[in-house]
Amino acid sequence: MTPPLATTLPGGWLRSICPYCGTGCGLRIRAHNGVVTQVEGDPDHPVNQGKLCAKGALLAPTLVTEDRLLFPQLRDRATGNTRRVSWDAAMDRVATAINKAIRDHGPDSIMLYAFPSSWTLNGVSTHANDVLSTLDREFVAGAKMYPKSQPGLPAATTLTIGPGRVEANIGKPGEEDLFRFKVADPGAYVIDTVGPTDVYLKLFGPNNPTALIDEDDDSGLGLNPRIATQLMPGEYFAQVRHYDRTSGTGRYSIGVRKR
Numbered sequence: 001m002t003p004p005l006a007t008t009l010p011g012g013w014l015r016s017i018c019p020y021c022g023t024g025c026g027l028r029i030r031a032h033n034g035v036v037t038q039v040e041g042d043p044d045h046p047v048n049q050g051k052l053c054a055k056g057a058l059l060a061p062t063l064v065t066e067d068r069l070l071f072p073q074l075r076d077r078a079t080g081n082t083r084r085v086s087w088d089a090a091m092d093r094v095a096t097a098i099n100k101a102i103r104d105h106g107p108d109s110i111m112l113y114a115f116p117s118s119w120t121l122n123g124v125s126t127h128a129n130d131v132l133s134t135l136d137r138e139f140v141a142g143a144k145m146y147p148k149s150q151p152g153l154p155a156a157t158t159l160t161i162g163p164g165r166v167e168a169n170i171g172k173p174g175e176e177d178l179f180r181f182k183v184a185d186p187g188a189y190v191i192d193t194v195g196p197t198d199v200y201l202k203l204f205g206p207n208n209p210t211a212l213i214d215e216d217d218d219s220g221l222g223l224n225p226r227i228a229t230q231l232m233p234g235e236y237f238a239q240v241r242h243y244d245r246t247s248g249t250g251r252y253s254i255g256v257r258k259r
């Protein structure tokens, strides 16, 4: 049986659960003057029996960093600015987004971060959606983001930050176009497409072509995507595909500018 949360143990330890993933490893926590000073794996917890992965083992130092988020913040897509919101508002926002994903792409478009029994020391596991959804599989199989035979980063068209735009074309169904641009000055940037084609935009980075920052479908003009977000210096990657992967093709232009 899983021990209850926040039970006081001998030696001033509190008992809790690692929040980072669905495995739910048990923790022992010590605090001084309200500040967490020590986190260890709980040897009595049936799932991990005292062991922690690197994320759980480093919980204590990450809890006391100056820039740690202490409450939910909501980003305004138009300005890139964030504002504090209540937990209820944050949960509503997440629930709305999940419901929209289910409505637009079906129940297979979401998944619980499940863990198999081989990850735990006593055979505990979760079983819901423990395989990648169709959308995840399509993303992972994306020819340009994850080439199977080509090492390194695939060819990407360079975008220049400013008013100029690059003309592009989804020439065949399922095609993905990849663009890259470099940010030297931190600040708010807008990446968008223009044209008659219903395309979908994903933004990755900095300096990592698979770290998703944001994605958008129709926030721009007509059926065009538009991402407005704060970017730090580094290289970014914009991936464009047709909304309709099975039959969509057409022309569009893409640009990136500082706000």
Ligand code: SF4
Residues within 6 Å of the ligand: 018, 019, 020, 021, 022, 023, 024, 025, 048, 051, 052, 053, 054, 055, 056, 057
């Ligand atoms: S596996 Fe790591 S991240 Fe997941 S609950 Fe355990 S310690 Fe936390």
